[in-house]
Amino acid sequence: MSEATVADTRRLNSKPQDLTDAYGPPSNFLEIDVYDPQTIGVGRNRFTTYEVRMRESVVRRRYSDFEWLKNELERDSKIVVPPLPGKALKRQLPFRGDEGIFEESFIEERRAGLEQFINRIAGHPLAQNERCLHMFLQDESIDRNYIPGKVRQ
Amino acid sequence: MSFFGFGQTAEIDIVLNDAETRKKVEHKTEDGKKDKYFLFYDGETVSGKVNVTLKTPGKRLEHYGIKIEFVGQIELYYDRGNHHEFVSLVKDLARPGELSQSQTFDFEFTHVEKPYESYTGQNVKLRYFLRATISRRLNDISKEMDIVVQTLCTYPEINSSIKMEVGIEDCLHIEFEYNKSKYHLRDVIVGKIYFLLVRIKIKHMEIDIIKRETTGTGPSVYHENDTIAKYEIMDGAPVRGESIPIRLFLAGYEMTPTMRDINKKFSVRYYLNLVLIDEEERRYFKQQEITLWRKGDIVRRSMSQQATIAAQRYEGSNPEPTSAQAKEETD
Numbered sequence A: 001m002s003e004a005t006v007a008d009t010r011r012l013n014s015k016p017q018d019l020t021d022a023y024g025p026p027s028n029f030l031e032i033d034v035y036d037p038q039t040i041g042v043g044r045n046r047f048t049t050y051e052v053r054m055r056e057s058v059v060r061r062r063y064s065d066f067e068w069l070k071n072e073l074e075r076d077s078k079i080v081v082p083p084l085p086g087k088a089l090k091r092q093l094p095f096r097g098d099e100g101i102f103e104e105s106f107i108e109e110r111r112a113g114l115e116q117f118i119n120r121i122a123g124h125p126l127a128q129n130e131r132c133l134h135m136f137l138q139d140e141s142i143d144r145n146y147i148p149g150k151v152r153q
Numbered sequence B: 001m002s003f004f005g006f007g008q009t010a011e012i013d014i015v016l017n018d019a020e021t022r023k024k025v026e027h028k029t030e031d032g033k034k035d036k037y038f039l040f041y042d043g044e045t046v047s048g049k050v051n052v053t054l055k056t057p058g059k060r061l062e063h064y065g066i067k068i069e070f071v072g073q074i075e076l077y078y079d080r081g082n083h084h085e086f087v088s089l090v091k092d093l094a095r096p097g098e099l100s101q102s103q104t105f106d107f108e109f110t111h112v113e114k115p116y117e118s119y120t121g122q123n124v125k126l127r128y129f130l131r132a133t134i135s136r137r138l139n140d141i142s143k144e145m146d147i148v149v150q151t152l153c154t155y156p157e158i159n160s161s162i163k164m165e166v167g168i169e170d171c172l173h174i175e176f177e178y179n180k181s182k183y184h185l186r187d188v189i190v191g192k193i194y195f196l197l198v199r200i201k202i203k204h205m206e207i208d209i210i211k212r213e214t215t216g217t218g219p220s221v222y223h224e225n226d227t228i229a230k231y232e233i234m235d236g237a238p239v240r241g242e243s244i245p246i247r248l249f250l251a252g253y254e255m256t257p258t259m260r261d262i263n264k265k266f267s268v269r270y271y272l273n274l275v276l277i278d279e280e281e282r283r284y285f286k287q288q289e290i291t292l293w294r295k296g297d298i299v300r301r302s303m304s305q306q307a308t309i310a311a312q313r314y315e316g317s318n319p320e321p322t323s324a325q326a327k328e329e330t331d
Helices: A019-023 A063-076 A104-122 A131-138 B298-302 B305-315
Strands: A033-040 A047-053 A058-062 B010-016 B024-028 B034-040 B046-054 B061-063 B066-076 B083-094 B097-099 B103-109 B124-134 B141-149 B162-168 B172-178 B182-184 B188-198 B202-215 B222-235 B243-249 B259-262 B266-278 B283-293
Touching: A033 A104, A047 A104, A058 A063, A058 A131, A063 A104, A063 A131, A104 A131, B010 B124, B010 B141, B046 B066, B046 B124, B066 B103, B083 B103, B162 B188, B162 B283, B172 B266, B172 B283, B188 B202, B202 B243, B222 B243
Parallel strands: B034 B141, B182 B283
Antiparallel strands: A033 A047, A047 A058, B010 B046, B024 B034, B046 B103, B061 B097, B066 B083, B066 B124, B124 B141, B162 B172, B172 B188, B188 B243, B202 B222, B202 B266, B259 B266, B266 B283
16 A cells, blocks of 8 residues: 555545435425314313324324323333323313313413424334334324234335 | 652662653653653663762762663553563663762663553553662662653555444434544544435434543453544434535544553553434444554654664565655645
8 A cells, every 4th residue: 555645535435416315305204293273072072182294194183192102102112202291180170260171372382292292202213113103193093902013114 | 750769878860872862752641741751662772871879979888789670561550569561671780789989880771672552541551661770778779760662553454444334224324434444643534424314303423533441351351431532524414315524634632553452451442433413312323443553753764773673673665755744635
């Protein structure tokens, strides 16, 4: 090997980047929005659902669905699951001056918390192939009798 | 390192014959300070004079012998009592008797083998020193003089690049490449990171140089890791097909050559750690060992005959032509 008098610091050769890769959307980037809260039902049987929207799919979920997802992940995956926005039990007591858990400001707060929760989970490499997460984000409804496990692509 | 015989009758002093011409280098001491010491290479002769000065002229110094030793030893900090000497040479300067006046003794250790490089680390120290001793009935008078030894190498014949594809399935796939596996201490690491698949939100990427000092054997092995450098190579989120260049100049960092299993007592190894950090502060990393070696200076031309012999032992061919040291190439 010849002894260079000046260090060779030229860049190594690299494949030129494909234009579709360079300007295309980030590949499979999971950016999830929690939208459009809607309160369904009347009186004591009301509940609020939220639209969970990904690039290619949209589903409707309620707070207890998020709780279910959290429990599944805590049991099966190795990740430290981020916290959900509060259950707000006090707001469910009768004789309140306001709408309780159907108060607009509370729903908005909860919506933001749920959005943060789901994005943090979906961004974690160890949670990305959990079947419960895929079902939560893509299936019409959650089958609580599913078989837990990992999705192999 | 020096200690004087307390108060007493005589003082010893060691002076090298080539003290005027021999190069001195900086070397870190155990407490982190930097001192200058004479630099020697393997095979060089160590010669000089031992001056014994009587403090009170007229008062005679009785002794059981005067000698000078050249010692190379390894000291493990957790086992201070046991010094492992791998080089030990003695020259007797005077037989038991009396000194009636100050005297100077010549000594020469010819073509001394110095197989390892001087090293002062976190848990172990390898040092070479001269020690002149006047043996007496109750207490000896002695003086030590430390020297620094450096081991030189030439460009390795085989120096393959490091190229690997790593990742987390369906999440992050990268291909990284470093131009060599063996770098000299003033070399440049040229490389690239090529992104094959990116499904996480990366915030930035850096390269760390980690030094691992390993002491002890068998069940009592102890590794001490130290991050010598952190160098950010990318800020922001990459996409598929993107290639990030690496250009890391080693001359700016304080490093030693790679030392493997020195006298079966310790090792010093270096690793490149490629670290990616995502938006949630999660760290993804890949560690790869590199070999560091010490290249001889051009200044060697002005060294004494003996040093050139030592250098040629390693070079195997002609010393390198005089030319400017590695200059930074601007892109």
